[in-house]
Amino acid sequence: MSDIYTESLNKLIEEFEKLPGIGPKTAERLAFHILKAKPAEAMKLAEAIRDVKNKIKRCQICYNLSEGKVCQICSDKRRDKATICIVEQPKDVIALEKTGACKWVYHVLGGHIAPLEGIEPGDLTIERLVKRVRGGDVKEVIMATNPNMAGDGTALYISSLLRKTGVKITRLARGLPTGSTIEYASGKMLTDAIIGRQQLE
Numbered sequence: 635m636s637d638i639y640t641e642s643l644n645k646l647i648e649e650f651e652k653l654p655g656i657g658p659k660t661a662e663r664l665a666f667h668i669l670k671a672k673p674a675e676a677m678k679l680a681e682a683i684r685d686v687k688n689k690i691k692r693c694q695i696c697y698n699l700s701e702g703k704v705c706q707i708c709s710d711k712r713r714d715k716a717t718i719c720i721v722e723q724p725k726d727v728i729a730l731e732k733t734g735a736c737k738w739v740y741h742v743l744g745g746h747i748a749p750l751e752g753i754e755p756g757d758l759t760i761e762r763l764v765k766r767v768r769g770g771d772v773k774e775v776i777m778a779t780n781p782n783m784a785g786d787g788t789a790l791y792i793s794s795l796l797r798k799t800g801v802k803i804t805r806l807a808r809g810l811p812t813g814s815t816i817e818y819a820s821g822k823m824l825t826d827a828i829i830g831r832q833q834l835e
């Protein structure tokens with residue numbers, strides 16, 4: 635904290651500095667930009683921040699981000715509801731959707747199993763997924779958890795639970811570099827991994 639700014643300006647700079655990828659210089663520049671902006675313009679930013687916190691919830695079916703009870707993907711009649719793609723985070727849904735190769739629906743786990751970090755299966759939406767597969771006309775479940783140890787472990791755990799249901803279980807192809815994440819994979823890489831997905835034995 636510095637005495638050269640007023641208290642409010644200091645606070646704003648501090649908040650910007652907490653954002654990922656924002657250093658002190660950029661935080662200062664952003665704060666002065668807001669200070670110079672017309673009140674209505676600056677308020678739009680404040681309102682946008684408030685809206686994402688107040689309006690965005692989890693879809694009741696797939697746990698993706700949604701402003702209604704059911705997300706846009708689950709409510710889309712053209713989607714293939716018999717194929718469920720399982721991902722760790724909403725950001726993975728966005729990465730996969732950007733490929734334009736997906737006509738299926740999703741199930742967002744809310745993370746991966748990591749006992750050392752204290753994340754147990756019960757902390758994720760796995761139970762809800764099993765119910766969903768048992769209750770519906772699901773034919774294929776595609777494991778699109780990250781291609782790293784935690785993601786692989788989570789996929790194996792879920793497939794062991796789903797095996798009894800008789801549903802076909804596939805995993806995105808190994809074109810994705812091991813240890814990488816869905817979020818940062820290129821669209822081309824993801825499309826190849828979708829097309830080349832293989833059945834989990």
Ligand SMILES: [Zn+2]
Binds near residue numbers: 695696708
């Ligand atoms: Zn949904």
